[in-house]
Amino acid sequence: MGFDYAPAPESRAVVDIKGSYGLFINGEFTPTIDGTTFKSINPATEEVLAEITAAGSSDVDRAVAAARTAYETTWGRMPGAVRAKYLYRIARLIAERSRELAVLESIDNGKPIRESRDVDIPLVSAHFFYYAGWADKLGYAGFGADPRPIGVAAQVIPWNFPLLMLAWKIAPALACGNTVVLKPAETTPLTALLFAEICQQADLPPGVVNIITGAGETGRMLVEHPDVDKIAFTGSTAVGRAIAKSIAGTRKRLTLELGGKAANIVFDDAPIDQAVEGIVNGIFFNQGHVCCAGSRLLVQESIAPDVLDALKRRMALLRVGDPLDKNTDVGAINSAEQLSRIRELTDAGSAEGADAWSAPCELPDQGFWFRPTIFTGVSQAHRIAREEIFGPVLSVLTFRTPAEAIEKANNTPYGLSAGIWTDKGSRILAVADKLRAGVVWANTFNKFDPTSPFGGYKESGYGREGGRHGLEAYLAH
Amino acid sequence: MSATALADVTASNAALRQFLHGLPGVDAVGLEARAAMLATRSIKTTSKAWAIDLAIRMVDLTTLEGADTPGKVRALCAKAQRPDTRSPDCPSVAAVCVYPSMAGIAAAELRGTGIHVASVATAFPSGQVPLPVKLADTAAAVEAGADEIDMVINRGAFLSGRYAEVFDEIVAIKQACGSAHLKVILETGELGSYDNVRRASWIGMLAGGDFIKTSTGKVTPAATLPVTLLMLEAVRDLQALHGRKIGVKPAGGIRTTKDAIKYLVVVNETVGDGWLDPDWFRFGASTLLNDLLMQREKLSTGRYAGPDYVTLD
Amino acid sequence: MKTYKLFIGGGFPRSESGRSYVVTSVAGTHLANAALASRKDVRDAVVAARAAVAGWSGTTAYNRGQVLYRVAEMLESRRDQFISQVRATEGGSAVAASSLVDAAIDRWVWYAGWTDKISQVYGNANPVAGPYFNLSSPEPTGIVGVIAPADSSLLGLVSVIAPAIAVGNTVIVLASDDRPLPAVTLAEVLATSDLPGGVVNVLTGHITETAPILAAHMDVNAIDLTGVADADLATSLEVAAAENLKRVIRPPADGVDWTVEPGVERMTALLETKTVWHPKGM
Secondary structure, X not given: OOOOOOOOEOOOOOOOOOOEOOEEEOOEEEOOOOOEEEEEEOXXXXXXXXXXXXXXXXXXXXXXXXXXXXXXXXXXXOOHHHHHHHHHHHHHHHHHOHHXXXXXXXXXXXXXXXXXXXXXXXXXXXXXXXXHHHOOOHHHOOOOOOOOEOOEEEEEOOOOOHHHHHHHHHXXXXXXXXXXXEEOOOOOOHHHHHHHHHXXXXXXXXXXXXXXOOOHHHHHHHHOOOOOOEEXXXXXXXXHHHHHHHOOOOOOEEEEEOOOOOEEEEOOOOOHXXXXXXXXXXXXXXXXXXXXXXXXXXXXXXXXXXXXXXXXXXXXXXXXXXXXXXXXXXXXXXXXXXXHHHHHHHHHHHHOOOEEEEOOOOOOOOOOOOOOEEEEOXXXXXXXXXXXXXXXXXXXXXXXXXXXXXXXXXXXOOOOEEEEEOOOHHHHHHHHHHOOOOEEEEOOOOOOOOOOOEOOOHHHEEOOEOOHHXXXXXXXX | OOHHHHHHXXXXXXXXXXXXXXXXXXXXXXXXXXXXXXXOOOOOHHHHHHHHHHHHHOEEEEOOOOOOOHHHHHHHHHXXXXXXXXXXXXXXXXXXXXXXXXXXXXXXXXXXXXXEEEEEOOOOOOOOOOHHHHHHHHHHHHHXXXXXXXXXXXXXXXXXXXXXXXXXXXXXXXXXXXXXXXXXXXXXXXXXXXXXXXXXXXXHHHOOOOEEEOOOOOOOOOOOHHHHHHHHHHHHHHHHHHXXXXXXXXXXXXXXXHXXXXXXXXXXXXXXXXHOOOOOEOEEEOOHHHHHHHHHHHHHHOOOOOHHHOOOO | OOEEOOEEOOEOOOOOOOOEEEEXXXXXXXXXXXXXXXXXHHHHHHHHHXXXXXXXXXXXXXXXXXXXXXXXHHHHHOHXXXXXXXXXXXXXXXXHHHHHHHHHHHHHHHHHOOOOOHHHXXXXXXXXXXXXXXXXXXXXXXXEEXXXXXXXXXXXXXXXXXXXXXXXXXXXXXXXXXXXXXXXXXXXXHHOOOOOOOOEEEEOOOHHHHHHHHHHXXXXXXXXXXXXXXXXXXXXXXXXXXXXXXEEEOOOOXXXXXXXXOOOHHHHOOEEEEEEEEEOOX
16 A cells, blocks of 8 residues: 555635625725626636626726825825835734635635645735835835835736735835735636735725726726826736737836746756756646746756656656645646646647657546646747746757757747756856846746846846835836 | 676775766755655545554664663563554564664564564764774674664765775675675764765665665754655665665654654655555654654544653663 | 843843842832843853854844844833833833834834845945856844943834844843833843844943943954943943954944934944855856
8 A cells, every 4th residue: 555645625614705796996895887797716626706896997997096096195195114014014914814815815726725825825925024124215225315106006917826916016016105906817816805805904095905806808998097107917928018009108107027938957967856846846836827937948968868757757746636635736727718728739739749748647527627747859949839838838858058058048039037957056157147037046946035026038028026126116217 | 787887886986986976966955845845745644544553663663872771672672562552453663773782682572573673783873993893793783683783884984085995894794794684874964965965875775785874863963854855865766777675764853753754755755655664664763652652542542642651661 | 129130042140240230210219120230241141142143143034024023013012111111211201202112113113124125235246357256245243242322221222232133143232221121121022022042132230341341252243332421431442342353333423313214324334245256157
């Protein structure tokens, strides 16, 4: 008998999901004026979780107006030390309600509870603590002696790290004195709505944070609203491009965090066991729903067979299943739509001649699932080497020399992140110098910290979130 | 690796050094992160019960004190056979581990029980004696009835780069063991880096050890999850290369059931269930056994036990 | 009448000399007795502070910030006690005392928010003229001896302690001779917080006795002379400090308005800058 781990489910009892949710505008939950409703489902089971409101244009108007009023009458003129107090309170409340938030995130998103508990939610709380501490120190940040906020920020976030993306947007905006209207992704609204409750619990002045749920149309109306001063968008490159075009000729400022097709480069002197962990973490963490995922493995040809054997051996240990089981490593794909996109590209991969290998694992009957998969025999000319799959699918390419690795790594319109695995420090630094990517991980991958700026080159977007650099987008100049 | 290739690698200190220093490096942060992730596995209910019984069966119940006497060792042997007097279905431990002077006592007590008699040897724990003394120490323990020998490697030679000397000593001790199994203690707490632990593991395995063992338990840090993970990776790699299967024994500092289960998870997800057996994995421990017994009781009765309900050994 | 003890290594020992002294309010009433620290107590405090350096400076900036935020919450919960103590110690109205206590708590919080930002403001990569990665990062200097302000018994006290420990140093604080009680209460808060023992050590007594020992101690890395009002004493302490080249913060030239936002100098004065070079090459 082997060592089978018995089910170890995290309890859902800590979470209280309402039947339906309105919009959070001006400090209150309010029904829609001219919008519609839609259902949010649990991607692991396909059960309906709640009815969510899709904000209509009058709702967007109301929300922006509430943010404008709050900016002009309270928040925009509030001393930084007072703003800091609200942010500390929010950070503390997030820490206190962390279990509830983690369970809710896993139910709504499909990611394993171990990830939401150990990675997402702690980073969310830490992000608010970090930016709370900047609110009364802006003069030291290198942007002038008394930098001012911009005004009303429209923020649209994706479904892959729902609450963390919310934290990356709201914390710096508020710390600098801006007010916000944020639209969470349509498939993952629940932790944003719970965050709204936390804002009420923290007595945040009405209108400082407004959460309007909805889909693409709501997002479009929000970013195109004339009374918005700044837009922050994380999502697909296609939509980012559309937003950039829509603000041309206006005074609106924009930061974008878009897609990626990161190269994870493994040199022949890499610490192999840790490199294999890094490859696995790079593409299978969060089911590969990560803009900075190491979705292209560039492995030095001389060690490729050994690395691939070790990789397959390691992948066979991945536990795919119930996101609420504490031993689950890989959870559900976020939606039927995303699953079909993954399938379309993996079908293309096989059709174009690459060889697929999937981890042997049982998949549940209900829900949206995809086995962790690697494609070998991939070259730069394959679609699966160019296009972002946004799923647990790794394309494996080889290289002979460091120069070739760099050339292949950079041969993409994207430029968000990259990984370098080698025992040689000078090579790490020389390669990092040449990679056209905003985040370079050496002998590690998918590491995030509130103090560490994150953002891309080229079509992966512009602007940085996190760190001192993350303040710039929210200050007037 | 073929027999000839092995002979080449061990032909000289230079060759051995080149081989050992050519092994892949270990990124310490990455290794520790992997061990920490494995430690988050939640092992409950039936899995936990299975793991506890397995862990009991893997214990090398140990006493290695200057003050050890025949009486003390006899008591330990009784406990080894009957860990829980109130629970006849509780398994017995894998072995008793004692100093060479006590090996005869233990052998007499444990004759016919199937429980192994492990004796430390080679001037445990420091090993700071000439080779002939180490060999005599080993021979005496085997003569007295030990069927397992836990030796210490020559850390002085290792740290000064005399790898061939470390290797040759192990080969000689293995010979002196006769049919007894040899566990090679690396004393990982003295080796200074994970890279050195990897190298020492390979020396121990190539020289013919049946087990590689983390520590004497007399130095801090003793066994840790990352070090054990690293040694299991070496064992895995050696099997892939050579076909030979080698056991692993973490020793020292493993006090609770929770700790022991973490080690079993690491074994499971590194080398697989082929090693989830007392023939291939042991715990060098003394206080661990009573915690395993108390947790075993908690699982079956629902009540927490206390020190009065487990026997002293 | 209560006799307060010293705060060393996370515990509250009596002075090894067994002595204590009378602490009075501004009005002259006997408030309490405080331990009268001796040279041996200073020595013990330095040993405790040294033992705590590796752990405290090795903690992540985030963790230090969390510990300090939690201390601020505890100070907040003892607000009333601090107000009446400050009022008794410094005189003035209840409103004035409340304002000082609130300012002290805010000051502590301000510094708590610096732990994970100071290296972004005071460290940087350097664009050297060659194929080298070059990074300058600040590190804590080690043990800081602090002579606390004589008059500002809580706000001034917090303003000299918080910057030192926020950036990872450990401190030995010589409390104000005449106004030591808020320092003792602060020590009680720290003792029950997550701050590791030895990070802050508080010695009550006469700075004329203890400051020279601290200033001459060869295992202390920096000395903050802020609370030394006597110019001759300050000079002799600076001379003593020069023996092992301690970093010195001199007393202020004029009176200090502790309510004004302090800037980063109290942190940067207690930081060493380490610059690391590494070649960049295939």
